[in-house]
Amino acid sequence: MTSNTMEATAASAVRSRRDAPPRPGGGARLVRRRQRWGWLFVAPFAIVFAIFLVLPLGYAFGMSLFTSTLATGTEFTGVANYVKAFTDPLFLEGMLRVLAYAVVMIPAQLLVALVAALVLDTLATRVSKLSRLLIFVPYAIPVVIGALMWSFLYSPRFGPAATIFSMVGLDAPNFLAADSIFGSLVNIVTWQWAGYYMIVIYAALRSIDPTIYEAARIDGANGWQTATRIKLPMISSSMVMVITFALIGTLQFFTEPVVLRSVAQGAIDAAYTPNMYAFSLAFSYSQFNYASAIAFSLGALVFAGSTVFLFLTRKQSGLK
Amino acid sequence: MRSKLLAASGVVAVAAAALTGCTPGASAESCTNEILQPDATQVSVWAWYPAFEQVVDLFNETHDEVQICWTNAGQGNDEYTKFSTAIESGSGAPDVIMLESEVLSSFSIRDALVDLTEYGANDVKGDYSEGAWKDVSSGDAVYAIPVDGGPMGMLYRQDILDEYGIPVPTTWDEFAAAAQALKDAGAPGVLADFPTNGRAYNQALFAQVGSTPFVYDNAKPTEIGIEVNDQPAKDVLAYWEKLAADGLVGTEDAFTADYNTKLVDGSYAIYIAAAWGPGYLGGLSDADADAVWRAAPVPQWDPANPVQINWGGSTFAVTTQAKDPEAAAIVAKEVFGTEEAWKIGIEEAALFPLWKPILESDYFRDLEYPFFGGQQINKDVFLEAASGYTGFTFSPFQNYAYDQLTEELYAMVQGEKDASQALDDLQVSLEKYATEQGFTLQ
Numbered sequence: 001m002t003s004n005t006m007e008a009t010a011a012s013a014v015r016s017r018r019d020a021p022p023r024p025g026g027g028a029r030l031v032r033r034r035q036r037w038g039w040l041f042v043a044p045f046a047i048v049f050a051i052f053l054v055l056p057l058g059y060a061f062g063m064s065l066f067t068s069t070l071a072t073g074t075e076f077t078g079v080a081n082y083v084k085a086f087t088d089p090l091f092l093e094g095m096l097r098v099l100a101y102a103v104v105m106i107p108a109q110l111l112v113a114l115v116a117a118l119v120l121d122t123l124a125t126r127v128s129k130l131s132r133l134l135i136f137v138p139y140a141i142p143v144v145i146g147a148l149m150w151s152f153l154y155s156p157r158f159g160p161a162a163t164i165f166s167m168v169g170l171d172a173p174n175f176l177a178a179d180s181i182f183g184s185l186v187n188i189v190t191w192q193w194a195g196y197y198m199i200v201i202y203a204a205l206r207s208i209d210p211t212i213y214e215a216a217r218i219d220g221a222n223g224w225q226t227a228t229r230i231k232l233p234m235i236s237s238s239m240v241m242v243i244t245f246a247l248i249g250t251l252q253f254f255t256e257p258v259v260l261r262s263v264a265q266g267a268i269d270a271a272y273t274p275n276m277y278a279f280s281l282a283f284s285y286s287q288f289n290y291a292s293a294i295a296f297s298l299g300a301l302v303f304a305g306s307t308v309f310l311f312l313t314r315k316q317s318g319l320k
Numbered sequence: 321m322r323s324k325l326l327a328a329s330g331v332v333a334v335a336a337a338a339l340t341g342c343t344p345g346a347s348a349e350s351c352t353n354e355i356l357q358p359d360a361t362q363v364s365v366w367a368w369y370p371a372f373e374q375v376v377d378l379f380n381e382t383h384d385e386v387q388i389c390w391t392n393a394g395q396g397n398d399e400y401t402k403f404s405t406a407i408e409s410g411s412g413a414p415d416v417i418m419l420e421s422e423v424l425s426s427f428s429i430r431d432a433l434v435d436l437t438e439y440g441a442n443d444v445k446g447d448y449s450e451g452a453w454k455d456v457s458s459g460d461a462v463y464a465i466p467v468d469g470g471p472m473g474m475l476y477r478q479d480i481l482d483e484y485g486i487p488v489p490t491t492w493d494e495f496a497a498a499a500q501a502l503k504d505a506g507a508p509g510v511l512a513d514f515p516t517n518g519r520a521y522n523q524a525l526f527a528q529v530g531s532t533p534f535v536y537d538n539a540k541p542t543e544i545g546i547e548v549n550d551q552p553a554k555d556v557l558a559y560w561e562k563l564a565a566d567g568l569v570g571t572e573d574a575f576t577a578d579y580n581t582k583l584v585d586g587s588y589a590i591y592i593a594a595a596w597g598p599g600y601l602g603g604l605s606d607a608d609a610d611a612v613w614r615a616a617p618v619p620q621w622d623p624a625n626p627v628q629i630n631w632g633g634s635t636f637a638v639t640t641q642a643k644d645p646e647a648a649a650i651v652a653k654e655v656f657g658t659e660e661a662w663k664i665g666i667e668e669a670a671l672f673p674l675w676k677p678i679l680e681s682d683y684f685r686d687l688e689y690p691f692f693g694g695q696q697i698n699k700d701v702f703l704e705a706a707s708g709y710t711g712f713t714f715s716p717f718q719n720y721a722y723d724q725l726t727e728e729l730y731a732m733v734q735g736e737k738d739a740s741q742a743l744d745d746l747q748v749s750l751e752k753y754a755t756e757q758g759f760t761l762q
Contacts, residue, residue: 070429070716071542072758157578178734263576265517266730270723283401284719286430288408 064292081293090271113197139196147259176264204238240317351389367418371668415642421455429716439649454711458538464635468671470594471705499568509587515574516729545762549743557739594631599670628708
């Protein structure tokens with residue numbers, strides 16, 4: 001069949017369909033035709049998504065079902081790696097540690113971001129524009145560079161702490177010791193991410209219709225009341241989003257402790273967070289199979305955690 | 321209409337192919353160096369020696385059949401991580417790789433290294449000392465060709481010791497006394513550092529009293545003997561525990577920017593070092609301009625029966641992914657197999673040769689080191705240290721063992737447990753790990 005006749009046939013088919021009286025089910029066919037185009041449009045993404053996400057995930061999941069030991073080789077063991085993961089004290093301790101980070105770090109970031117956003121929202125001067133930029137700048141610095149920079153600031157030798165504390169006649173604390181590393185890491189993350197969350201919250205505040213404030217003022221609300229009774233409830237969906245981001249990021253805590261580990265090996269061990277544990281299992285100890293199981297376990301916990309959170313806040317986020 | 325649709329899907333397919341970036345069997349390797357004989361067999365090499373490019377050029381100039389294509393894939397663990405991933409994926413490893421002798425078992429157990437006895441390794445056996453050869457072999461198999469070693473000595477600041485009137489310690493008792501004297505004299509620094517992340521360094525201190533942490537032979541790959549908590553090792557660790565608790569030595573992590581500065585700015589008067597230590601010190605910034613460095617033998621427990629120890633040292637191994645193992649073995653055997661190459665290695669890279677023709681030469685023995693005010697440190701210290709070294713057996717999970725050692729030592733200097741408990745706990749964790757990994761404990 002030549003292309004000419006093909007086109008002719010196609011054309012006549014279209015014409016005959018158009019001439020035919022509408023039949024039940026014709027709409028469904030149209031939908032199906034449209035859907036075919038839809039698939040074509042999502043194809044570029046779908047292919048990339050499949051090759052770079054679904055395939056590696058499937059591969060990693062497959063790996064996690066095998067056990068490979070140094071001495072005896074690889075064998076299929078089903079969920080044995082998962083059983084081991086959820087009874088592995090190193091994994092569980094790491095999990096508890098990131099939960100502790102979540103409890104401290106997320107409120108800290110949120111508080112800084114919220115206060116900054118609320119203040120900047122009420123100001124309309126040139127100073128506010130500049131402050132907005134300055135608060136946001138840490139987020140523009142690559143995480144590794146930021147952490148490296150802080151590792152130098154924390155350094156007992158190169159950091160400014162020794163000089164500052166000696167001015168008031170005190171010994172500088174060691175920011176990299178076992179009992180202070182927690183706070184040091186919280187500080188780095190808050191410094192880096194508060195600006196980003198501030199921008200998200202600020203954008204949400206800007207989208208509130210200013211006539212509402214006017215109405216509130218007429219009703220006699222002061223600045224504090226406007227902020228807590230009007231602004232906060234109206235941006236609750238953005239707040240939920242910000243907390244979700246922060247929660248997922250904290251549970252997957254990795255880059256900052258890895259960078260600080262190079263200057264505080266004793267205080268930050270190889271299994272400090274579950275992500276670091278998976279990394280060192282795979283790349284330092286060549287246990288790729290168990291590392292995959294740890295990674296999937298962490299993924300499952302992160303998924304469960306964020307789902308529970310989104311469920312609990314479904315009213316605020318408008319998902320209900 | 322239809323042709324447009326076809327064209328569109330064609331574009332998508334092309335884009336997908338471009339995005340995945342698949343070029344199977346990419347053989348156009350990028351070399352850091354220049355290939356002089358484009359038609360010769362090319363052997364890819366990963367190594368991180370300083371000034372190695374000159375050595376590679378020398379090799380390529382003198383070999384018509386084989387050419388080295390060299391890449392610096394990172395130092396130590398950075399390189400091992402890449403190599404480990406390449407082993408797992410089955411491709412991407414170089415033909416020849418620089419490995420420290422301590423990790424050879426970790427890779428040979430994964431069938432990643434070629435047994436070089438088939439490729440004439442024993443022809444060059446006579447060029448190396450027995451201790452050096454033992455480090456690269458397991459049973460009858462030879463997994464690498466030795467390159468440089470790390471016989472240990474004591475580098476000290478003559479100016480600081482003189483200032484406080486402290487004699488150069490020759491035994492560990494004198495060392496402890498010197499540490500006390502330095503503190504009593506009110507010196508701003510301490511005598512030395514005891515890094516909890518010293519890894520091979522800490523291990524070497526235990527080895528001086530005969531600690532043999534691992535018994536392992538590749539011929540019986542599922543059996544391993546572990547003994548890290550013998551009494552002599554506990555005694556050594558208790559010695560350092562006391563020095564650290566009394567504040568007579570530092571407990572800073574090694575290999576950090578802080579530590580590097582303290583090594584050369586007078587914070588530590590003594591640096592217990594391997595033969596590559598002087599090269600390491602020479603490369604550090606912020607050094608005291610008027611520092612007077614000298615080298616002496618490492619302190620002894622029993623001066624009547626001195627025991628020499630070793631820290632580090634590297635080798636060239638041929639990987640099982642090598643396209644032409646024979647050519648790769650030639651590279652491994654010959655790249656540091658000439659006096660010219662070694663002169664570069666010694667003078668530019670501060671390596672300590674294990675290749676006997678240069679090790680035993682007058683040139684090397686009498687070499688004067690400007691860093692030590694012209695002292696002939698090889699004659700005075702390191703040659704004897706090297707000749708006394710009898711080899712060491714590492715575990716096939718050495719990286720894990722070192723990480724655990726670091727954790728236990730850190731817990732000890734934090735005061736959470738004493739030396740004896742730290743090594744007992746280390747023993748338990750290593751035995752548990754070995755069992756999990758399918759080994760039978762001897």
